[in-house]
Amino acid sequence: MAEEKGLRRAAEIYADRFRAARELKEKGHKIAGYFCCYVPVELLSAAGFVPMRILGDMGEPVTVADTYLPTMMCPFFRSCLDLGLKGRYDFLDAFVGVHACDGAERVSAVWRSYLQYPCVFYLDTPHTAHDHALVFFQKQLGYLQAVLEEHTGRKISGAAVKEQISLYNRQRRLVRELYKLRQVDPPPVSGTEVLQVAVALLQLPVQEGNRLVEDVIAEVKARRPGPAPKKSRLLVSGCLIDNIAITGLIEECGLRVVMDDTAIGSRTFGHDVEPTPDPLKGLADRYLAKIVCPRTFRETGKSRAEDLEQRYAYLKSFIQDWKVDGVYLNLIRNCDIHGYEIPELKHYLEGLGVPVLAVEQDYSTAGLAPLRTRFQAFAETMEID
Amino acid sequence: MFFAGIDIGSTITKIVIREDGGRQVALVRPTGAGHRRLADRVMEEALEQAGLTFDRIAFVVATGYGRVNVPFADAQLSEITCHMKGVNRLFPGVRTIIDIGGQDSKGIKVVNGKIGSFVMNDKCAAGTGRFLEVMADSLGLGLEETGEMALVSRSPVSMTRICTAYVGQEIVLRMSEGVPLEDIVAGVHQALCGRICSMVNKIGIEKEVVLTGGGAKNPGVVKYMEKIIGFPLLRPAEPLLTGALGASLAAQDLWRKAAAEGRAASPRERTLAPVSFFQ
Amino acid sequence: MAVLAGLDVGSLLAKAVILDEAEGILAHSVRLVAGNFQTAARDVLNAALDNCGLTAGTVASLGTTGLGAGFVNGPSLRNTEISCQARGVHYLLPRAGSVIEIGDQSTRVIRLTGQGKVADCVISDKCAMGSGRVLQVIARVLRITLEEMGGLSQEATRPVSFSTGCSVFVETEVISRIAEGAGVADIVGGLHRAMAVKIGGMADKARLEGDIAAAGGGACDPGLVKMLEKVIGQKVLVVDRPLLTGAVGAALMAAESRGRG
Amino acid sequence: MEEKKKKRSSAKTLQTAREAGYFGKKMLARTRSAVEAGQPVGWAMVEWWLGATIAKAMGVEMVFPENYGAFCAASRTAEANLDYSESDGFPSTLCGYARNCLGYTRRLKENGFVIPADATGGGMPKPDFLLACGAACDARYKWFQALGRYLDVPVWLLEFPQTGSREYFLPGNKEENIRFMVGELRSFVSFLESLLGRKMDWDALAERLDILFKTHALAHAVDRLRLAVPSPAMSTDFWALMIPHLYLPDDPETLAFYGRVYDEVKYKVDHNIGAVPNERYRMMFAELPPWHTLGFFDEVAERHGVAFAFESWNYHVPPPLPAGEKEGIGDPLELIARYSYHKFHHGADAGVKYGVDPIIFTAPYLEYVQDYRIDGLMCHPLVSCRPATYTLMHLRNVLLEKFKVPSVVVEGDIVDMRVFNEEEAHAKMDAFIETMDYHRELRRKEGLNW
Ligand SMILES: Nc1ncnc2c1ncn2[C@@H]1O[C@H](COP(=O)(O)OP(=O)(O)O)[C@@H](O)[C@H]1O
Ligand SMILES: Nc1ncnc2c1ncn2[C@@H]1O[C@H](COP(=O)(O)OP(=O)(O)O)[C@@H](O)[C@H]1O
Numbered sequence A: 001m002a003e004e005k006g007l008r009r010a011a012e013i014y015a016d017r018f019r020a021a022r023e024l025k026e027k028g029h030k031i032a033g034y035f036c037c038y039v040p041v042e043l044l045s046a047a048g049f050v051p052m053r054i055l056g057d058m059g060e061p062v063t064v065a066d067t068y069l070p071t072m073m074c075p076f077f078r079s080c081l082d083l084g085l086k087g088r089y090d091f092l093d094a095f096v097g098v099h100a101c102d103g104a105e106r107v108s109a110v111w112r113s114y115l116q117y118p119c120v121f122y123l124d125t126p127h128t129a130h131d132h133a134l135v136f137f138q139k140q141l142g143y144l145q146a147v148l149e150e151h152t153g154r155k156i157s158g159a160a161v162k163e164q165i166s167l168y169n170r171q172r173r174l175v176r177e178l179y180k181l182r183q184v185d186p187p188p189v190s191g192t193e194v195l196q197v198a199v200a201l202l203q204l205p206v207q208e209g210n211r212l213v214e215d216v217i218a219e220v221k222a223r224r225p226g227p228a229p230k231k232s233r234l235l236v237s238g239c240l241i242d243n244i245a246i247t248g249l250i251e252e253c254g255l256r257v258v259m260d261d262t263a264i265g266s267r268t269f270g271h272d273v274e275p276t277p278d279p280l281k282g283l284a285d286r287y288l289a290k291i292v293c294p295r296t297f298r299e300t301g302k303s304r305a306e307d308l309e310q311r312y313a314y315l316k317s318f319i320q321d322w323k324v325d326g327v328y329l330n331l332i333r334n335c336d337i338h339g340y341e342i343p344e345l346k347h348y349l350e351g352l353g354v355p356v357l358a359v360e361q362d363y364s365t366a367g368l369a370p371l372r373t374r375f376q377a378f379a380e381t382m383e384i385d
Numbered sequence B: 001m002f003f004a005g006i007d008i009g010s011t012i013t014k015i016v017i018r019e020d021g022g023r024q025v026a027l028v029r030p031t032g033a034g035h036r037r038l039a040d041r042v043m044e045e046a047l048e049q050a051g052l053t054f055d056r057i058a059f060v061v062a063t064g065y066g067r068v069n070v071p072f073a074d075a076q077l078s079e080i081t082c083h084m085k086g087v088n089r090l091f092p093g094v095r096t097i098i099d100i101g102g103q104d105s106k107g108i109k110v111v112n113g114k115i116g117s118f119v120m121n122d123k124c125a126a127g128t129g130r131f132l133e134v135m136a137d138s139l140g141l142g143l144e145e146t147g148e149m150a151l152v153s154r155s156p157v158s159m160t161r162i163c164t165a166y167v168g169q170e171i172v173l174r175m176s177e178g179v180p181l182e183d184i185v186a187g188v189h190q191a192l193c194g195r196i197c198s199m200v201n202k203i204g205i206e207k208e209v210v211l212t213g214g215g216a217k218n219p220g221v222v223k224y225m226e227k228i229i230g231f232p233l234l235r236p237a238e239p240l241l242t243g244a245l246g247a248s249l250a251a252q253d254l255w256r257k258a259a260a261e262g263r264a265a266s267p268r269e270r271t272l273a274p275v276s277f278f279q
Numbered sequence C: 001m002a003v004l005a006g007l008d009v010g011s012l013l014a015k016a017v018i019l020d021e022a023e024g025i026l027a028h029s030v031r032l033v034a035g036n037f038q039t040a041a042r043d044v045l046n047a048a049l050d051n052c053g054l055t056a057g058t059v060a061s062l063g064t065t066g067l068g069a070g071f072v073n074g075p076s077l078r079n080t081e082i083s084c085q086a087r088g089v090h091y092l093l094p095r096a097g098s099v100i101e102i103g104d105q106s107t108r109v110i111r112l113t114g115q116g117k118v119a120d121c122v123i124s125d126k127c128a129m130g131s132g133r134v135l136q137v138i139a140r141v142l143r144i145t146l147e148e149m150g151g152l153s154q155e156a157t158r159p160v161s162f163s164t165g166c167s168v169f170v171e172t173e174v175i176s177r178i179a180e181g182a183g184v185a186d187i188v189g190g191l192h193r194a195m196a197v198k199i200g201g202m203a204d205k206a207r208l209e210g211d212i213a214a215a216g217g218g219a220c221d222p223g224l225v226k227m228l229e230k231v232i233g234q235k236v237l238v239v240d241r242p243l244l245t246g247a248v249g250a251a252l253m254a255a256e257s258r259g260r261g
Numbered sequence D: 001m002e003e004k005k006k007k008r009s010s011a012k013t014l015q016t017a018r019e020a021g022y023f024g025k026k027m028l029a030r031t032r033s034a035v036e037a038g039q040p041v042g043w044a045m046v047e048w049w050l051g052a053t054i055a056k057a058m059g060v061e062m063v064f065p066e067n068y069g070a071f072c073a074a075s076r077t078a079e080a081n082l083d084y085s086e087s088d089g090f091p092s093t094l095c096g097y098a099r100n101c102l103g104y105t106r107r108l109k110e111n112g113f114v115i116p117a118d119a120t121g122g123g124m125p126k127p128d129f130l131l132a133c134g135a136a137c138d139a140r141y142k143w144f145q146a147l148g149r150y151l152d153v154p155v156w157l158l159e160f161p162q163t164g165s166r167e168y169f170l171p172g173n174k175e176e177n178i179r180f181m182v183g184e185l186r187s188f189v190s191f192l193e194s195l196l197g198r199k200m201d202w203d204a205l206a207e208r209l210d211i212l213f214k215t216h217a218l219a220h221a222v223d224r225l226r227l228a229v230p231s232p233a234m235s236t237d238f239w240a241l242m243i244p245h246l247y248l249p250d251d252p253e254t255l256a257f258y259g260r261v262y263d264e265v266k267y268k269v270d271h272n273i274g275a276v277p278n279e280r281y282r283m284m285f286a287e288l289p290p291w292h293t294l295g296f297f298d299e300v301a302e303r304h305g306v307a308f309a310f311e312s313w314n315y316h317v318p319p320p321l322p323a324g325e326k327e328g329i330g331d332p333l334e335l336i337a338r339y340s341y342h343k344f345h346h347g348a349d350a351g352v353k354y355g356v357d358p359i360i361f362t363a364p365y366l367e368y369v370q371d372y373r374i375d376g377l378m379c380h381p382l383v384s385c386r387p388a389t390y391t392l393m394h395l396r397n398v399l400l401e402k403f404k405v406p407s408v409v410v411e412g413d414i415v416d417m418r419v420f421n422e423e424e425a426h427a428k429m430d431a432f433i434e435t436m437d438y439h440r441e442l443r444r445k446e447g448l449n450w
């Protein structure tokens, strides 16, 4: 088999994000850390930063953050702050907090009360995509731009933002192409591999990232998988998954992750930014209105049925196009945003004739062992006799 | 043709060896620290009882907590599937299965002989058989005694959501306050059943309901379970065995399928090896 | 001679001391509560008195503390465990600036004032994993005594890590690890480390200062204490007779308020 | 466990506080009679006086399920609702008020939308719409969205900006925020107009706003009276008095009532009458109380001479709008927007001064501790309400570091009384008294003047 350079590179970056980031710094890059998929990386990039999504580490017990955050909050953000307080993100040149969910908002505030960086901004993000909200969000992006400009002492031109938009649009299209390759059965690339690529992209300079995905696509296309046993095809939806321990466990239990509806995945790479005369407008629309995450309220419409369609119809096409046999609803404990969705989402998906497994997990690799039985039983439930 | 199911539970190891349409041998042994690596011995013991040698067994399915590393098994299946198959064989009308094991408890919804949906608790010991064991331990009594004791109480104390680690302390406090022992014991049973019921409620509790697992052997559990659910429950003659029985039934199905596809292993290729380690 | 008496009726053990403020501990006694606070309290106090040959009549004041303190018969002055621990440790080890008290049900981390009062305090949350209870559970599974545990953990070469935070399930996990072939020393070492990390987090929260003293039943376990030192990065002194600090504090506090009243 | 925790309602120290329970019942009763009279009814989140007054000006009766949650908790009837929502698949980690409401609504639906006979306080009738809010807490809109499972009625989300302390001072940003809020309010008015098929009654709105501001002015004046030493009122008083100013501030009866509250507190201050005999310590409480065990605070007061002098930023009215912001504003919607925004951001100065975020739930306390001469903070982390809990540890650190004010942490919940361990809480309080003594010394040494 030909050497799979791109996939290997992605796996390496995934395995040690911090080393990869430090290498970038040694090459003279400045790095801007940010939370969640609601921060327009185009702006950070146009200001000359490499955007790096701040993630936690499921493999490391939270010790330091206990003094700053209560135990009953989202363990993902507890882990993020824990790493921050332990100095893992000390190399950041800028920090952009965001109001994605309560967890993101409060941790943004606590983060900057204790950790100082040369450039800091908190991006308030409305919960609705009403017209006024879009205008407001666009203005907030303007403030982000101004704060970045003030820090670098350099104006960011509209043209520069537009250039970044087209580079990132290209990245998003490439990732979608990679996703499409999984529509065939068996898929030539595993959920674990795709996750490694996605995580790597969340901290690479955009052009480097684009080259990486191109390599990966070529490598995956070159694969000639032989006949493989039939396995059920899974859509993963809900809270973010940033660790291959989860995809690995799922795939070990006889399931294939073929599609996702999560923050490090289709929510990040799902939609393009439309070209608009003021690029901030296109950005505001894409980030606030187009990303479908339950943290943004959708108008309820005239009836419950209509409400459910507006909130979940996109999953229907995921299920059809990726020939999904079952859905895994991934819930990180204490996540309100996704927790309130579970009964309705389950009801909706089961209405489409797709079985659903909803599991609450603690964002800890050590705590995954008990999930094995659930995944295995779920696989057996769907087994095609 | 003989088929075997081995259910290595957290607390108890169970084996069923069945002949297609014929006789059946079952064995129940504690899983305890020393026995873990001795699943092969337990199997040997069962074979001896059945008067068989290992090469007579066409297919072995392992299930339960320790299923992952039973080298002599031909396949492994989750307890959920196995319990469902086992119970469904014994009670074809079953709609809901409640299984109370030593380290986890589950609810399974059965739809046309298949798993409709399931729920499981393995996070907190307070919803499992451990809860009762810890209680019995701290009283210096056996599970049989406490189970019977729970039956005579007229006013069980309420202690709904209490952690297993603290149940001992709670009991001492209550006893020092002068609460009759049987009311405390009954309260613990009631608390356990309440927890399990509200979990199983998530998939809906519909008639017929079958109670399995070690918990089903406890009359106190049965009483309070029925009280909370509001109608009588069915119980297999030996509730511990449904998982192993289901595994042996699955063994037969899987063997047939493999045979039909021409890839059934010849029994001679398999040996009875010690269990290596557990996840 | 009038002496002070202190009773700490814990969830597992009842402890009694007879104290002369100038001379220190005259006698003590410890016994299992074994399901009845009343009798345990009575017996342990009588035993302590017997040990120094005194009668109940010589006791000027009786101070009580602990979960079962409410069940002590006769006139006594009850104070809460935290304050008693603080006083007791201050009396027995005056240079301690902070206390880590590892009891059967919970662990308390206390920063002391110069007078042995409570400057700050953090108590472990409801799960039993950070308390002495888990030591006992595991000792039973491993068929070793609590006394043996301390030495064993220092022999650990590859301490195991546990996936569960629940003290009840740690037990079954230990069983699995034995089956996997992990050595007893590595299991004990892993357990001590897990506990020490938990307690270390509490120490951070309470911003411990000065010399740190360990008390309570868990302090009887030198392996745990060593591991704590490693995690906290500072020497941890063990109070002489760590089980008795609560009872000593109770005796002193009762005398204090008698003096005041 | 529960049996021991007998229900003990707290002994409020103000006569008016003892009477305040009337308003909660009035609110519930009014919605029920509105339904009978064929008038529209809405359920609203606490949205800090943004939308409910607007809806009421259009003839809608509003009721607050959050308040209903506290009501059920205080009367210890929430458990059944909690279980009922969990059995429908809602995680048990969600907000206790939400689970209470989801369980209640499921029962309501299963009863053909006839209020079950045993419903606490007579129950909440089926609404015609739901008014959600984006402020401070995700549950405030996710919960109402989730109610769609049982209620086929529209949900409107009133969005609320939450600005960072430094961003607050970016040139023009505050006005952007206000503009956005006004826009949101205008859309809400259109939503109501098309839902109800009637026009907004602007005069009625102006009238209601007038009463609201007057009520709030009195409520704030009462807060300031509480600066007095000894403290004339306690947190338990406040939790009762909160209901009228939070839920019915635009009701003439509330205004009259608050006049009496003011007089009563003023009298006590003038005559040096403390709520706690022999006040020795002044404590502050954050954030939401254990509604089911409020009596705990009386015991603490009694045992140690602790006055809970002030509490929870969340449910207090803000300081009055600076005159410059109020004058010349003709649009009532803008007035509302400015006022609510002010509620959420009046801590911005303190936030920047001390370099502490967030402005909500943290910065305001930096001023309270000084103003109210606070010796110690009682943090009450809740198992089921994250928003009121997220920043408590942070607050604890900040108060200790900046003002040498220590905190005692007592875990509990707003509805789930099984979490609250009263004995342990008392044990902690006993030790905490020594801690407060010690820090008093420290403050003296550092020249902090209380
Ligand atoms: N005769 C009995 N009476 C009461 N409880 C019993 C009895 N036999 C077993 N149990 C309980 O059943 C549990 C074990 O059940 P089992 O279904 O075998 O679990 P696992 O599969 O996890 O080992 C233990 O908690 C044990 O205490
Ligand atoms: N010699 C010992 N070595 C190690 N641990 C001990 C020893 N003696 C007691 N312990 C531990 O200390 C705990 C009892 O401590 P104690 O302070 O008496 O608690 P309590 O006051 O709650 O009864 C037990 O959980 C036990 O595990």
Ligand code: SF4
Residues within 6 Å of the ligand: A074, A076, A077, A100, A101, A102, A103, A104, A239, A240, A295, A332, A334, A335, A336, A337, A338
């Ligand atoms: S999972 Fe939910 S609560 Fe947690 S960080 Fe993501 S959006 Fe926020």
Ligand code: SF4
Residues within 6 Å of the ligand: B123, B124, B125, B126, B163, B164, B165, B166, C126, C127, C128, C129, C165, C166, C167, C168, C169
């Ligand atoms: S609460 Fe108790 S039983 Fe539950 S997980 Fe924790 S230690 Fe285990």
Ligand code: SF4
Residues within 6 Å of the ligand: D066, D095, D096, D097, D098, D137, D138, D139, D140, D384, D385, D386, D387, D388, D414
């Ligand atoms: S603030 Fe807390 S109690 Fe109120 S709705 Fe939000 S989660 Fe519930």
